Amino acid sequence: MLGHILWLAGIKAATSTSAISSWVLAVAATSFVVGGAVAALGWRAYRRKSDVWAAFLLAFPVAPVLFSLVVLGVTYL
Secondary structure, eight states: OHHHHHHHHHHHHHHTSSOHHHHHHHHHHHHHHHHHHHHHHHHHHHHTTOHHHHHHHHHTTHHHHHHHHHHHHHHHO
């Protein structure tokens, strides 16, 4: 949810300024870093045999990271 809100705020800021590419890069980088940190927490939960938390934490960053990849592809390809 937080990743979605961050992406919406970043896209809104990007479309209201002329420097769209820098905002897209900043939000995508933030999304990748936070997604990686949450995935690392999910992996740690998996190793501790906490299956419910592991499933939640490993699935949590999927949508924001996919949104980032799609927007980066559309923007730069």
